[in-house]
Amino acid sequence: MTAIGTGIDVSPLALGGTTFGWTSDEATSRQVLDGFLHAGGNLIDTSDSYSAWAPGNCGGESETIIGAWMAARGNRDRVIIGTKVSRHPEFAGLSAANVAAAADASLKRLGTGYIDLYWAHYDDPDVPLQETAEAFDALVRAGKVRAIGVSNYTGERIREWITIARRENYVVPVAVQPLYNLVKREAYERDIAPVAAAENLAVLPYQALASGFLTGKYRAESDLAGGIRQYMARGFYSEAGLAVVGVLEGIAREHGSTPAAVALAWLRGRPGVAAPIASARTLDQLASMMAFTRLQLTADQRSALDDVSARVPSV
Numbered sequence: 001m002t003a004i005g006t007g008i009d010v011s012p013l014a015l016g017g018t019t020f021g022w023t024s025d026e027a028t029s030r031q032v033l034d035g036f037l038h039a040g041g042n043l044i045d046t047s048d049s050y051s052a053w054a055p056g057n058c059g060g061e062s063e064t065i066i067g068a069w070m071a072a073r074g075n076r077d078r079v080i081i082g083t084k085v086s087r088h089p090e091f092a093g094l095s096a097a098n099v100a101a102a103a104d105a106s107l108k109r110l111g112t113g114y115i116d117l118y119w120a121h122y123d124d125p126d127v128p129l130q131e132t133a134e135a136f137d138a139l140v141r142a143g144k145v146r147a148i149g150v151s152n153y154t155g156e157r158i159r160e161w162i163t164i165a166r167r168e169n170y171v172v173p174v175a176v177q178p179l180y181n182l183v184k185r186e187a188y189e190r191d192i193a194p195v196a197a198a199e200n201l202a203v204l205p206y207q208a209l210a211s212g213f214l215t216g217k218y219r220a221e222s223d224l225a226g227g228i229r230q231y232m233a234r235g236f237y238s239e240a241g242l243a244v245v246g247v248l249e250g251i252a253r254e255h256g257s258t259p260a261a262v263a264l265a266w267l268r269g270r271p272g273v274a275a276p277i278a279s280a281r282t283l284d285q286l287a288s289m290m291a292f293t294r295l296q297l298t299a300d301q302r303s304a305l306d307d308v309s310a311r312v313p314s315v
Helices: 026-038 061-073 096-110 129-141 155-168 186-199 210-215 228-234 239-255 259-268 283-294 299-310
Strands: 002-004 008-010 014-016 043-045 080-085 115-120 145-151 175-177 277-279
Touching: 008 080, 014 026, 026 061, 026 283, 061 096, 080 096, 096 115, 096 129, 115 129, 115 175, 129 145, 129 155, 145 155, 155 186, 175 186, 210 239, 210 259, 239 259, 239 299, 259 283, 259 299
Parallel strands: 014 043, 014 277, 043 080, 080 115, 115 145, 145 175
Antiparallel strands: 002 008
16 A cells, blocks of 8 residues: 555555446446455546546546445445546536535535545646635545645646645645656656655556557557547557557566556556556456556566657657
8 A cells, every 4th residue: 555645545556437437337337346446456536527528428427336336335434536626517627616516516426525535637727726726725624625636737837736735824735647658758757757756746647558558459550440449549559659568568478467467567666656547447457457466577677668668759
C-alpha cells in the first residue's frame, strides 16, 4: 500500500471506471469490481462524466454502477473512491456553485456520504483558480471529501493552485493525475514531474496502457479500424511505439507474464508514482493487469524500456 495524503492507503493499481456502463454492462462491471477487490485492489477511479459520450448515456453511469455494487456488497469501508468534476454535461466547469452541485450529485450516485479523493478533471480557464480552490476546500471542511487532486493541469497551474491554497489556508492538493505511459513520457516528465516531486504529490497516471496499445493487441494500422477504443489507441500508434511493444513482449516472455503487466510494473517504478490507473473490460483483462504486482523488473529490463521509450516522438 502507498499513502496518499493523510490516512488514505491505496493499492499498487487503480482500477479505472471508464468501461462501467459503456463497454462493460452492469453484471460484467460487478464481476471486475469483485475480482479487483479479491486480488487485493482497493482504489477505484471514476468520473461524473463517464460515460456521457456513449449512445443513450447522459453521464454518471460509472458512478451509479459502482454505488450499486458497494451497496450490494456492503463494502464501502474496504474501497477508496476517486471521482472527478468539470466534464459532466449538466455540471460543466469549475465554478464554486458547479463544484458543490456536482459533488452532491456524485455522492448520490455513489450512494455514499464522502468521496475519498476528489479530482478537478480539467482546468477551467474561465473561472478564477482561487474560486475553484475555495470550493474544493469547502467540500473537505464539510466532510464530503477526504482529499483533493488535480488532473490534466499544467505544472504552472498546479503550482498556482498550491500557492493560493497555502496563502488562503485552504486544503492543498495531494495528488496529480497525468497522461503518462511508455509511449507518452515527455510532457509529463518535463512539465509536471518536477512539481510533483517538489510538492510531494502522489502521481496516478491515467491511460497507463495507452488505451490497450501497450498490451500488443494493435500491431498494424488495420488493427485500429472500428470502435472507440481502437480510435483512442490510434493516438499512441507509431513505428517507435511498436518497438516499445516488442521490448515489452520480450521481457514478458522472460517472466512468463504479459506485456500489460510489464508496462504497469515499469510505470509503478517511476519516481513518485503511487498507482497507475488502468481499466479492465473483463476478468481476463483484469488478471493480466494485476499480474504486475508480482513482477520485479531487473535493472537491465528497466534500462531497456527506458531507452526504447525515450525514442518515441513526443508529438
